[in-house]
Amino acid sequence: MSTRSAAQPKSLFIGLGNMGRPMAAQYAPAFPSWVFDIDASVADDVAEETGTLALPHLSALPAGIETVILMLPNSQIVENTLRGEDGLFRQLGSGALVIDMSSSQPDSTRALAAEASACGIHYVDAPVSGGVLKARTGELSLMVGGSEDAVEAAMPHLESMAGAIVKAGPSGAGHAAKALNNLLSATNLAAAAEILCVAQANGIEPETMVDVINSSTSRSQASEVKYPRHILTGTFDSGFAMDLMIKDMAIAMDLIRANSIEAPLVSRTSEIAAEARASLDNERPDHTELARYVENVNHTTLRSSR
Numbered sequence: 001m002s003t004r005s006a007a008q009p010k011s012l013f014i015g016l017g018n019m020g021r022p023m024a025a026q027y028a029p030a031f032p033s034w035v036f037d038i039d040a041s042v043a044d045d046v047a048e049e050t051g052t053l054a055l056p057h058l059s060a061l062p063a064g065i066e067t068v069i070l071m072l073p074n075s076q077i078v079e080n081t082l083r084g085e086d087g088l089f090r091q092l093g094s095g096a097l098v099i100d101m102s103s104s105q106p107d108s109t110r111a112l113a114a115e116a117s118a119c120g121i122h123y124v125d126a127p128v129s130g131g132v133l134k135a136r137t138g139e140l141s142l143m144v145g146g147s148e149d150a151v152e153a154a155m156p157h158l159e160s161m162a163g164a165i166v167k168a169g170p171s172g173a174g175h176a177a178k179a180l181n182n183l184l185s186a187t188n189l190a191a192a193a194e195i196l197c198v199a200q201a202n203g204i205e206p207e208t209m210v211d212v213i214n215s216s217t218s219r220s221q222a223s224e225v226k227y228p229r230h231i232l233t234g235t236f237d238s239g240f241a242m243d244l245m246i247k248d249m250a251i252a253m254d255l256i257r258a259n260s261i262e263a264p265l266v267s268r269t270s271e272i273a274a275e276a277r278a279s280l281d282n283e284r285p286d287h288t289e290l291a292r293y294v295e296n297v298n299h300t301t302l303r304s305s306r
């Protein structure tokens with residue numbers, strides 16, 4: 001670890017997986033950064049690639065860190081990172097900014113934002129949409145929750161990774177919006193698989209039906225991107241794990257139940273996703289394999305012949 005003080009970065013990016021890695025690469029040119037991942041070899045690689053500094057552990061932060069960006073698997077890991085004796089809330093100074101870009105639980109986010117506020121720390125939820133492709137190009141769509149002051153402070157950091165930014169509301173609103181978006185997105189994906197199976201049984205090739213959908217009223221990001229790139233190719237390689245999608249769907253279902261909303265259609269999609277996860281044989285299926293599950297139950301495959 002470097003001990004230079006004059007050029008010490010003021011930002012710390014935590015979580016360098018499928019999304020965090022390309023996001024940190026977009027962020028670092030604008031905001032010189034430390035990078036950290038629980039897998040130290042990943043942090044070393046990212047530091048090498050991006051000219052950032054790898055932090056070996058979080059238990060003693062270097063001085064001068066003003067902004068922390070989190071891109072972690074779930075709320076439990078976010079909480080463990082921020083709370084407790086060695087947690088970042090204890091270590092960061094008053095006036096610091098924490099931005100959770102993970103897809104986290106809104107109730108956890110609101111509790112963390114209140115704890116941060118008691119320490120004089122700004123807390124913003126800014127989950128992302130657009131997947132690995134948009135993370136690589138710095139064109140992610142962000143949905144942002146937090147107080148006006150906190151969101152204003154976060155904006156330059158967010159802009160370095162975003163193509164679109166929507167202010168969703170107070171703390172937790174970004175995370176709620178993200179989970180709801182992903183429940184609808186999964187519904188689009190599963191519904192398209194069913195329709196393509198019917199089309200194919202009627203002599204319409206999957207890629208032809210995708211062309212019809214994409215030039216008609218039922219198009220979606222699933223039909224425009226996921227089917228052509230990751231499903232009709234049989235590669236199932238979007239970089240968004242099915243388990244993470246199911247986590248998002250569970251968060252959305254909690255919101256539906258908490259508000260007693262009648263939502264049988266999307267509720268059924270979350271059941272289908274659970275059935276798919278149980279039936280698929282690989283260890284870490286991609287979320288696009290939801291379509292493979294629909295193929296399997298219909299004893300067919302949806303592949304392009306072009």
Ligand code: NAD
Nearest residue numbers: 015016017018019020037038072073102103131239240244
């Ligand atoms: P991932 O599993 O590829 O990466 C997670 C990274 O976090 C890994 O490198 C892991 O080693 C690291 N990590 C785990 N525990 C840690 C800890 N305690 N401290 C530091 N690092 C730790 O996940 P991902 O696909 O990059 O997703 C990250 C977040 O973004 C998730 O909340 C996910 O739901 C969300 N998201 C993912 C996508 C996508 O397309 N992959 C799109 C939008 C949102």
